[in-house]
Amino acid sequence: MSQPFGHENPGPAVAVPQQQVPRQQVPRPLSAIPREARPYQGRRAGVVSRVLAGAVDLVVLVLALAGLYVAYAALRFLARPSRFEIPHVDGSTAVWIGAVLFTAYLTVGWATTGRTYGAHVLGLRVVGGRGQRLGPGRSFVRALFCVVFPLGLFWSAVSRTSRSVQDLGLRTVVVYDWAERDRAVVSGE
Amino acid sequence: MVSQAEMRDVGTALVAAAGSAVRTAGRRGRRAAGLFVEQVGFVLGPSARRGVRSLADAVLGQLDLTDLVRRHVDLNAVVATVDLDAVARRIDVDAVVDRVDVGALVDRLDLPTLARQVIEAVDLPEIIRQSSGAMASETVQGLRLHSIGADERVKQVVDRVLLRGRDGPVGGAPKPGEVGS
Numbered sequence: 001m002s003q004p005f006g007h008e009n010p011g012p013a014v015a016v017p018q019q020q021v022p023r024q025q026v027p028r029p030l031s032a033i034p035r036e037a038r039p040y041q042g043r044r045a046g047v048v049s050r051v052l053a054g055a056v057d058l059v060v061l062v063l064a065l066a067g068l069y070v071a072y073a074a075l076r077f078l079a080r081p082s083r084f085e086i087p088h089v090d091g092s093t094a095v096w097i098g099a100v101l102f103t104a105y106l107t108v109g110w111a112t113t114g115r116t117y118g119a120h121v122l123g124l125r126v127v128g129g130r131g132q133r134l135g136p137g138r139s140f141v142r143a144l145f146c147v148v149f150p151l152g153l154f155w156s157a158v159s160r161t162s163r164s165v166q167d168l169g170l171r172t173v174v175v176y177d178w179a180e181r182d183r184a185v186v187s188g189e
Numbered sequence: 190m191v192s193q194a195e196m197r198d199v200g201t202a203l204v205a206a207a208g209s210a211v212r213t214a215g216r217r218g219r220r221a222a223g224l225f226v227e228q229v230g231f232v233l234g235p236s237a238r239r240g241v242r243s244l245a246d247a248v249l250g251q252l253d254l255t256d257l258v259r260r261h262v263d264l265n266a267v268v269a270t271v272d273l274d275a276v277a278r279r280i281d282v283d284a285v286v287d288r289v290d291v292g293a294l295v296d297r298l299d300l301p302t303l304a305r306q307v308i309e310a311v312d313l314p315e316i317i318r319q320s321s322g323a324m325a326s327e328t329v330q331g332l333r334l335h336s337i338g339a340d341e342r343v344k345q346v347v348d349r350v351l352l353r354g355r356d357g358p359v360g361g362a363p364k365p366g367e368v369g370s
Contacts, residue, residue, distance in 0.1 A: 032314040046340020
């Protein structure tokens with residue numbers, strides 16, 4: 001295994017510049033991460049974890065779409081209960097709504113905490129090349145890229161640096177980061 | 190004519206008388222000498238004592254007694270004869286502790302580091318997890334660990350297929366400032 005960054009400090013998911021102060025003055029934060037997982041913190045995530053995170057996100061998307069559909073049907077029922085019919089949504093419309101919703105979901109997740117719910121479940125975080133949090137613009141472009149070309153994710157299985165096509169294009173990295181709080185941005189931005 | 194036996198009796202009597210006289214004189218002499226010394230001491234005692242004290246001070250002033258003791262006295266042997274336990278029992282530890290500035294002592298300790306080391310040694314986070322962890326968090330933890338293991342295995346297979354070295358495994362750390370590839 002290569003030496004992971006953040007090995008000594010399991011919290012941050014990215015490289016934080018060494019502080020030129022005695023260690024006693026800046027105590028190392030206690031880690032709630034299990035010992036067996038600490039060596040991996042901050043290291044680039046592999047394809048399996050990323051695909052699983054994407055699958056969880058897809059489930060979230062499907063549930064959100066279903067919720068939207070039910071809400072839409074309920075509104076229609078409340079508006080005209082006597083002539084209520086189960087609304088029909090064609091496939092292309094559903095795909096478009098799903099794509100927009102998924103893009104927004106990914107953008108918000110990456111721009112705020114660096115991860116979506118799926119990434120949270122799998123303990124992953126999307127950060128910039130220097131470990132900083134992605135800005136809204138880059139998050140949006142990356143989200144759009146992922147929605148348009150999801151197969152690009154599988155390039156991370158082949159890439160020597162575990163990067164997907166989206167990572168290569170947007171200069172982003174997906175790392176293992178089990179820390180609950182987003183401490184990756186202390187040195188970024 | 191005095192017989193030989195009579196002469197012997199007279200001699201014996203004379204010797205006895207002489208011994209008695211000498212003993213008496215000795216007793217009287219000693220009594221007289223003691224009385225004399227007593228009288229002289231009464232008269233000359235204070236000045237003589239002062240003289241002796243001055244002489245002793247002068248002599249001791251020329252000597253380094255500490256050095257003499259160090260060189261000629263086996264202090265370990267002396268100390269070995271001392272009942273240190275008895276001495277220790279006589280020490281009022283509470284009084285000693287009362288004189289200690291505990292606050293200053295505590296200030297000298299790096300308590301955060303000590304606490305951190307203790308917490309890490311007993312793995313307090315793991316104890317908290319085990320005592321309060323829900324089934325869901327255990328499941329998530331297991332899922333994460335298994336996915337990391339799967340990532341490693343996939344990477345090994347890919348590296349083997351592509352005849353790549355293991356210098357770029359899963360989780361290869363991006364260095365500060367590294368972008369793209």
